[in-house]
Amino acid sequence: MIRNITSRWLVAILAAFLVVATACGGSTTPGTSKGTLTVGGFNFPESSILANIYGQALAHDGYTINYKLLLGPRPIIAAAIKAGSIDMYPGYAASELEYYNNSAGEATSDPAATTAALNTHLQPLGLVALTPAAAVDANAFAVPQATATKYSLTKLSDITPAIASQLVFGAGPECPTYKFCLPGLASVYGLHFKAVKTLDTDGPLTRAAFKNGSIQIGLVFTTDADLKGLGLVVLQDDKHMTAADNVVPVVRQAAASTEVTTVLNSIDGKLTTADLISMVDQVANQHLDAAAVATTWLQQHNYSS
Amino acid sequence: MGFLGSVWRWFSDPAHWSGADGIPQRLVEHVQLSAESVAIGALIALPIGIVLGHYGRFGNLAINISNVGRALPSFGILVIAFQVFGLGDFPIVFSLTALAIPPMLTNSYVALREVDPDVKDAARGMGYRELTQVLRVELPLAVPLVMAGVRTSAVQVVATATLAALISGGGFGRYIIDGLAQQDFPKLFAGALLVALLAMATELSLAGLERVLVPRGIRLLRAPVMARATTFKAA
Numbered sequence: 365m366i367r368n369i370t371s372r373w374l375v376a377i378l379a380a381f382l383v384v385a386t387a388c389g390g391s392t393t394p395g396t397s398k399g400t401l402t403v404g405g406f407n408f409p410e411s412s413i414l415a416n417i418y419g420q421a422l423a424h425d426g427y428t429i430n431y432k433l434l435l436g437p438r439p440i441i442a443a444a445i446k447a448g449s450i451d452m453y454p455g456y457a458a459s460e461l462e463y464y465n466n467s468a469g470e471a472t473s474d475p476a477a478t479t480a481a482l483n484t485h486l487q488p489l490g491l492v493a494l495t496p497a498a499a500v501d502a503n504a505f506a507v508p509q510a511t512a513t514k515y516s517l518t519k520l521s522d523i524t525p526a527i528a529s530q531l532v533f534g535a536g537p538e539c540p541t542y543k544f545c546l547p548g549l550a551s552v553y554g555l556h557f558k559a560v561k562t563l564d565t566d567g568p569l570t571r572a573a574f575k576n577g578s579i580q581i582g583l584v585f586t587t588d589a590d591l592k593g594l595g596l597v598v599l600q601d602d603k604h605m606t607a608a609d610n611v612v613p614v615v616r617q618a619a620a621s622t623e624v625t626t627v628l629n630s631i632d633g634k635l636t637t638a639d640l641i642s643m644v645d646q647v648a649n650q651h652l653d654a655a656a657v658a659t660t661w662l663q664q665h666n667y668s669s
Numbered sequence: 670m671g672f673l674g675s676v677w678r679w680f681s682d683p684a685h686w687s688g689a690d691g692i693p694q695r696l697v698e699h700v701q702l703s704a705e706s707v708a709i710g711a712l713i714a715l716p717i718g719i720v721l722g723h724y725g726r727f728g729n730l731a732i733n734i735s736n737v738g739r740a741l742p743s744f745g746i747l748v749i750a751f752q753v754f755g756l757g758d759f760p761i762v763f764s765l766t767a768l769a770i771p772p773m774l775t776n777s778y779v780a781l782r783e784v785d786p787d788v789k790d791a792a793r794g795m796g797y798r799e800l801t802q803v804l805r806v807e808l809p810l811a812v813p814l815v816m817a818g819v820r821t822s823a824v825q826v827v828a829t830a831t832l833a834a835l836i837s838g839g840g841f842g843r844y845i846i847d848g849l850a851q852q853d854f855p856k857l858f859a860g861a862l863l864v865a866l867l868a869m870a871t872e873l874s875l876a877g878l879e880r881v882l883v884p885r886g887i888r889l890l891r892a893p894v895m896a897r898a899t900t901f902k903a904a
Contacts, residue, residue, distance in 0.1 A: 436849070
């Protein structure tokens with residue numbers, strides 16, 4: 365054992381310090397936190413912003429918030445919330461509906477009706493979708509300007525099967541099984557592409573693929589602000605394949621107390637598509653921090669009050 | 670039976686054995702990426718290791734650089750290579766080659782150092798010139814250890830080539846990444862299983878290659894006594 369008496373004292377002091385430190389470390393003062401909630405987000409910047417807006421509003425209201433951002437595409441997020449490792453995530457009404465109803469085709473362009481239908485499917489899973497916001501971010505499909513000019517494309521129905529068989533399509537790995545992606549393009553527009561390249565969901569791989577010409581059509585989001593700068597043209601969804609993808613919080617029923625619901629619904633009451641576009645631009649193009657951008661928005665709108 | 674049954678069903682589905690996402694196509698892509706990386710790595714690492722080992726110089730430097738190289742995370746190199754070179758096979762082969770070099774460099778250096786100095790002396794005494802000495806005396810003696818390095822490299826590269834799928838590459842990693850994104854667990858498991866099988870096949874086939882390359886005399890020297898008691902004619 366330790367022979368030297370000075371060393372023994374040092375060890376004793378160190379041990380005492382560690383005990384005190386761990387005791388003080390993790391606890392919050394009892395009574396000031398209304399509970400702990402975990403907010404999840406999809407793997408693209410807009411979701412991190414929305415998750416931060418919801419989370420910071422609830423934190424401002426007295427909850428302790430943990431974040432699990434950039435988790436992945438919808439199948440992973442759904443698995444996480446069903447397992448309880450996250451308590452809520454910022455969803456998109458029509459896409460959530462078509463995921464939880466196994467692409468049954470119930471989504472419409474009416475956000476209220478879509479959310480109601482969504483709730484009938486969420487109910488048995490112990491989840492609930494709150495009030496949708498006016499803000500919409502739907503899937504869109506873009507082509508480089510050169511391709512649009514070459515085949516005279518302004519809308520998706522301009523793509524004939526002959527043209528489609530010469531285009532390489534790029535999207536994330538969940539696209540082949542996601543209603544508002546390849547299956548939708550095939551069933552609504554009859555499109556079968558020359559090849560499908562698996563990239564990411566509207567991220568850096570997709571942009572790199574457009575840049576080096578390995579894809580001629582790809583999935584983007586309607587709130588992307590950098591498309592023009594990249595020389596990409598969004599083709600109009602004239603047959604309305606994508607539906608009401610309004611932002612809506614999907615919450616575990618156990619976590620959806622009256623207070624939480626009130627806070628989140630009041631946020632949704634103020635969120636507009638223009639807000640989304642400018643916030644995504646700040647994070648994706650000006651490289652600002654998603655949390656900081658969220659704080660700015662909340663301060664401008666007086667948090668949830 | 671449940672989960673393994675689904676995996677079996679995934680493998681017995683003929684749709685998974687044809688087309689751009691079929692097992693044969695992914696196998697070709699995976700083998701191609703791995704083989705390119707190991708070959709380029711060998712072209713860089715083996716000559717350097719052999720020369721340094723023969724002359725006995727800069728051994729510590731070579732081994733230390735090798736160790737640092739081994740510590741570099743392939744995933745990190747891959748992402749940086751993607752930022753620099755963009756999409757395509759080049760960043761993938763680049764990062765896999767970086768992974769392939771250290772074991773081959775270290776092993777070939779040590780292999781050449783381990784050659785009995787008496788043998789080298791005898792060769793010099795018999796009038797062999799430098800290059801001939803290396804090629805005809807030292808290398809055949811060093812083959813087992815050099816091949817061990819190549820095998821280690823190849824198996825590591827085959828297992829790590831799954832990373833290619835992260836930057837839109839092909840290979841069996843595609844099943845793992847897509848399976849995770851689609852929450853299709855039989856597919857994910859099948860991908861992992863295929864990679865493991867390919868890694869084992871690589872190990873076995875390179876072991877076979879080593880048996881062919883090791884000179885018969887050395888092989889007999891290292892064999893157990895019973896096997897040695899065969900009649901063989903001295904060449």
